[in-house]
Amino acid sequence: xxxxxxxxxxxxxxxxxxxxxxxxxxxxxxxxxxxxxxxxxxxxxxxxxxxxxxxxxxxxxxxxxxxxxxxxxxxxxxxxxxxxxxxxxxxxxxxxxxxxxxxxxxxxxxxxxxxxxxxxxxxxxxxxxxxxxxxxxxxxxxxxxxxxxxxxxxxxxxxxxxxxxxxxxxxxxxxxxxxxxxxxxxxxxxxxxxxxxxxxxxxxxxxxxxxxxxxxxxxxxxxxxxxxxxxxxxxxxxxxxxxxxxxxxxxxxxxxxxxxxxxxxxxxxxxxxxxxxxxxxxxxxxxxxxxxxxxxxxxxxxxxxxxxxxxxxxxxxxxxxxxxxxxxxxxxxxxxxxxxxxxxxxxxxxxxxxxxxxxxxxxxxxxxxxxxxxxxxxxxxxxxxxxxxxxxxxxxxxxxxxxxxxxxxxxxxxxxxxxxxxxxxxxxxxxxxxxxxxxxxxxxxxxxxxxxxxxxxxxxxxxxxxxxxxxxxxxxxxxxxxxxxxxxxxxxxxxxxxxxxxxxxxxxxxxxxxxxxxxxxxxxxxxxxxxxxxxxxxxxxxxxxxxxxxxxxxxxxxxxxxxxxxxxxxxxxxxxxxxxxxxxxxxxxxxxxxxxxxxxxxxxxxxxxxxxxxxxxxxxxxxxxxxxxxxxxxxxxxxxxxxxxxxxxxxxxxxxxxxxxxxxxxxxxxxxxx
Amino acid sequence: xxxxxxxxxxxxxxxxxxxxxxxxxxxxxxxxxxxxxxxxxxxxxxxxxxxxxxxxxxxxxxxxxxxxxxxxxxxxxxxxxxxxxxxxxxxxxxxxxxxxxxxxxxxxxxxxxxxxxxxxxxxxxxxxxxxxxxxxxxxxxxxxxxxxxxxxxxxxxxxxxxxxxxxxxxxxxxxxxxxxxxxxxxxxxxxxxxxxxxxxxxxxxxxxxxxxxxxxxxxxxxxxxxxxxxxxxxxxxxxxxxxxxxxxxxxxxxxxxxxx
Ligand code: SF4
Ligand code: SF4
Numbered sequence: 057x058x059x060x061x062x063x064x065x066x067x068x069x070x071x072x073x074x075x076x077x078x079x080x081x082x083x084x085x086x087x088x089x090x091x092x093x094x095x096x097x098x099x100x101x102x103x104x105x106x107x108x109x110x111x112x113x114x115x116x117x118x119x120x121x122x123x124x125x126x127x128x129x130x131x132x133x134x135x136x137x138x139x140x141x142x143x144x145x146x147x148x149x150x151x152x153x154x155x156x157x158x159x160x161x162x163x164x165x166x167x168x169x170x171x172x173x174x175x176x177x178x179x180x181x182x183x184x185x186x187x188x189x190x191x192x193x194x195x196x197x198x199x200x201x202x203x204x205x206x207x208x209x210x211x212x213x214x215x216x217x218x219x220x221x222x223x224x225x226x227x228x229x230x231x232x233x234x235x236x237x238x239x240x241x242x243x244x245x246x247x248x249x250x251x252x253x254x255x256x257x258x259x260x261x262x263x264x265x266x267x268x269x270x271x272x273x274x275x276x277x278x279x280x281x282x283x284x285x286x287x288x289x290x291x292x293x294x295x296x297x298x299x300x301x302x303x304x305x306x307x308x309x310x311x312x313x314x315x316x317x318x319x320x321x322x323x324x325x326x327x328x329x330x331x332x333x334x335x336x337x338x339x340x341x342x343x344x345x346x347x348x349x350x351x352x353x354x355x356x357x358x359x360x361x362x363x364x365x366x367x368x369x370x371x372x373x374x375x376x377x378x379x380x381x382x383x384x385x386x387x388x389x390x391x392x393x394x395x396x397x398x399x400x401x402x403x404x405x406x407x408x409x410x411x412x413x414x415x416x417x418x419x420x421x422x423x424x425x426x427x428x429x430x431x432x433x434x435x436x437x438x439x440x441x442x443x444x445x446x447x448x449x450x451x452x453x454x455x456x457x458x459x460x461x462x463x464x465x466x467x468x469x470x471x472x473x474x475x476x477x478x479x480x481x482x483x484x485x486x487x488x489x490x491x492x493x494x495x496x497x498x499x500x501x502x503x504x505x506x507x508x509x510x511x512x513x514x515x516x517x518x519x520x521x522x523x524x525x526x527x528x529x530x531x532x533x534x535x536x537x538x539x540x541x542x543x544x545x546x547x548x549x550x551x552x553x554x555x556x557x558x559x560x561x562x563x564x565x566x567x568x569x570x571x572x573x574x575x576x577x578x579x580x581x582x583x584x585x586x587x588x589x590x591x592x593x594x595x596x597x598x599x600x601x602x603x604x605x606x607x608x609x610x611x612x613x614x615x616x617x618x619x620x621x622x623x624x625x626x627x628x629x630x631x632x633x634x635x636x637x638x639x640x641x642x643x644x645x646x647x648x649x650x651x652x653x654x655x656x657x658x659x660x661x662x663x664x665x666x667x668x669x670x671x672x673x674x675x676x677x678x679x680x681x682x683x684x685x686x687x688x689x690x691x692x693x694x695x696x697x698x699x700x701x702x703x704x705x706x707x708x709x710x711x712x713x714x715x716x717x718x719x720x721x722x723x724x725x726x727x728x729x730x
Numbered sequence: 731x732x733x734x735x736x737x738x739x740x741x742x743x744x745x746x747x748x749x750x751x752x753x754x755x756x757x758x759x760x761x762x763x764x765x766x767x768x769x770x771x772x773x774x775x776x777x778x779x780x781x782x783x784x785x786x787x788x789x790x791x792x793x794x795x796x797x798x799x800x801x802x803x804x805x806x807x808x809x810x811x812x813x814x815x816x817x818x819x820x821x822x823x824x825x826x827x828x829x830x831x832x833x834x835x836x837x838x839x840x841x842x843x844x845x846x847x848x849x850x851x852x853x854x855x856x857x858x859x860x861x862x863x864x865x866x867x868x869x870x871x872x873x874x875x876x877x878x879x880x881x882x883x884x885x886x887x888x889x890x891x892x893x894x895x896x897x898x899x900x901x902x903x904x905x906x907x908x909x910x911x912x913x914x915x916x917x918x919x920x921x922x923x924x925x926x927x928x929x930x931x932x933x934x935x936x937x938x939x940x941x942x943x944x945x946x947x948x949x950x951x952x953x954x955x956x957x958x959x960x961x962x963x964x965x966x967x968x969x970x971x972x973x974x975x976x977x978x979x980x981x982x983x984x985x986x987x988x989x990x
Contacts, residue, residue, distance in 0.1 A: 313926070319922055319923075437919070438922040439921055439923070440921070441918060441919040441920060441921045442919070443919070445916070448919050451919070452919075453744075456742060456765050457742055457744065457764070457765055458765070462744065463744070464744075465746050465747060465748075467746040467748040467749040468763075469748070469749070470746075470748060527763075542922040
């Protein structure tokens with residue numbers, strides 16, 4: 057019996073040269089297109105890094121997980137991507153077999169891989185494309201609303217490519233009475249399906265030839281247009297994933313004030329090369345916008361639009377060649393016509409962001425809108441000196457009185473009133489761990505109960521710890537997110553000096569903003585602190601038996617993930633483990649898809665119309681969960697949600713902090729009952 | 731055009747009531763953890779000065795402050811928003827509105843000026859007389875409660891706030907304006923580069939005693955007592971099963987207390 061294989065270029069030997077010619081044109085167009093697409097990113101400062109490449113590769117591999125954050129879109133992308141990869145490998149096999157004359161396309165490898173697997177892959181890809189077309193035209197999710205005709209046309213092109221492929225294969229199987237035809241069931245089905253139309257052998261040969269030519273033309277056209285169309289994301293997105301920043305997603309980079317010419321981002325060339333690559337990686341899929349609390353509450357910000365607007369700017373620069381000089385030397389003053397805000401990006405857009413990171417966690421291409429927004433803010437704050445008045449007040453207050461609030465009536469000492477052994481903890485110079493209270497917990501009547509509750513939990517567990525009391529400054533998080541990096545850098549320096557002089561190396565805090573700042577941002581300034589959030593700390597106390605929780609779980613609870621605890625630091629499980637004994641219902645938007653409370657990124661200070669409050673959006677989700685109380689683990693979330701609970705939920709929902717919930721169950725307090 | 735702005739550095743007026751203490755000896759609030767800030771109306775005055783210079787397209791803004799050495803913070807801030815020069819007048823002991831006006835008057839003799847700007851009143855003692863006293867001692871006019879001003883044709887045109895609107899006032903030079911707050915004169919936010927530059931600029935250091943030629947100015951007034959008012963609130967809860975009963979009990983109690 058013959059060895060299973062097939063004759064490559066059967067019936068079309070005469071056209072092989074033509075095919076190579078088409079291939080050359082197509083590859084040329086492909087390479088030129090990518091060069092044109094990618095080379096403008098060099099106007100940005102060089103920050104592309106290939107270090108820790110195994111980790112990077114793993115990220116590209118795990119990338120699919122992101123697809124499946126949305127099931128239908130995930131399936132569609134999965135089958136189309138792997139279909140494309142496998143079919144491409146099939147072509148490589150042909151190349152090796154025919155052009156390199158290494159005869160690998162034979163035997164069971166031919167039957168199983170080259171025939172059966174590719175057949176199925178192609179078929180699934182067709183299904184994927186039909187799903188994609190159906191999503192665009194029949195069951196259109198809101199985020200695809202502004203898809204273009206060109207997007208649909210591309211899908212039709214791909215579909216035609218696959219269908220002609222199967223037809224070529226099918227006609228060949230029928231015409232050559234291929235013994236192994238059944239190993240390509242889909243191709244065979246196509247062949248059998250079309251055979252009534254082309255019964256006589258001459259017609260079969262002609263049909264095969266024309267279909268083959270058509271298929272080849274479509275294939276090379278597709279390859280050629282990849283960089284010029286949306287298909288470019290096939291290449292740029294995985295490259296972008298590979299080059300992603302490995303540490304501190306969403307954390308802005310520090311500025312060297314001695315060296316930097318322009319502070320922050322004034323024009324498109326003030327972004328770094330990697331940030332500019334982000335722009336070319338965007339597929340306009342809209343997943344980010346769908347989760348963005350600002351966009352969801354009709355603010356003039358959509359992360360997708362921001363990326364696309366910046367991309368238009370980059371492409372316009374490419375067209376005019378402006379800004380092609382390398383930014384090595386001391387940068388000159390930016391030309392007014394090149395300023396991004398407010399010409400290309402609306403001023404209100406950059407101030408609407410809560411820096412919640414939802415967009416970044418959702419983006420299948422690992423694009424980072426947040427550091428870009430902070431870059432734009434930096435320029436407005438530090439070079440222009442114009443930003444929302446409320447944020448100016450917060451910045452000023454932080455400078456004057458060491459906390460970002462105005463008009464507060466309580467003193468920093470207030471939360472300590474009535475607690476045991478305060479003086480001992482204030483003077484506990486030797487005790488290692490510092491309980492850092494944070495401005496938001498210390499300076500508000502409601503949130504100071506969180507500080508007191510955690511203090512009591514620590515005391516009940518017999519932990520040695522110290523507090524700074526009225527000497528505690530601000531961690532600086534609000535001014536960094538606002539874009540006041542100069543002020544931030546000096547706060548960090550002062551705090552690190554204080555920690556050093558007082559021998560503080562280990563910190564526990566109830567505020568995720570302080571937690572994340574000490575852990576991620578301070579590390580950029582040489583801080584090397586062992587930082588724990590109280591949810592983690594309490595869980596450790598429970599696990600080591602230092603506290604045990606009793607009491608019945610009467611109320612139905614839900615848990616609200618604070619952005620700076622969850623998305624910024626992946627702390628999703630410890631608070632849930634602490635709440636293990638509770639009747640906990642999860643909201644659909646939880647963990648990394650949690651909806652922001654609306655208080656991050658300086659938005660806490662900005663007054664919002666009730667109908668556009670992010671906190672109300674979240675409160676509605678809490679109400680919909682039918683929980684009677686929501687537990688959170690952040691004083692800012694507490695303040696935002698507490699207000700929403702009173703006005704939006706009419707007091708039907710109680711808002712409590714994890715520390716308060718725990719304290720009740722170790723039975724040493726008469727605090728907020730739940 | 732030479733503009734001089736007088737800046738007073740005061741204790742942060744936003745000290746939470748709980749933290750506010752008085753030094754009975756000196757009859758002054760104690761600083762505690764609170765910081766020193768530019769008196770709010772003086773910030774408005776500084777902004778008006780900067781706007782006047784911008785509108786005129788020329789001019790020099792000099793910021794001047796009296797007090798202990800910590801007073802330079804206010805002056806650094808003034809330099810950061812681009813005042814052209816800063817003068818610090820070191821002075822010992824308690825300074826009240828009268829002594830301040832005398833010291834400022836003496837300092838102004840050493841400076842060239844066309845317009846002097848003060849906040850309408852200081853954010854700590856709220857006396858509101860330094861501007862007028864200064865004008866009187868210099869023998870020049872004073873326009874109080876100004877929100878905006880500009881220089882035109884050798885005179886000053888100022889918008890002066892009144893109870894039901896504003897007056898547009900024209901005044902000859904030199905003149906003293908006291909400034910009140912308005913949405914148009916919140917002090918601008920300094921640019922980082924200017925803050926960095928301001929840190930390197932020199933602040934002229936003068937001595938009040940030298941300026942006054944050894945004479946001590948007449949304090950004119952004396953603080954006899956300073957205390958934090960105590961608002962006593964007594965709260966009594968009226969119990970009752972329903973609204974009618976509570977209302978009846980409340981009425982009875984109010985009569986007992988002779989409140990009705
Ligand atoms: S960080 Fe949050 S608010 Fe800002 S753009 Fe992204 S999703 Fe929107
Ligand atoms: S930024 Fe990412 S999530 Fe947003 S539209 Fe672009 S590719 Fe999609």
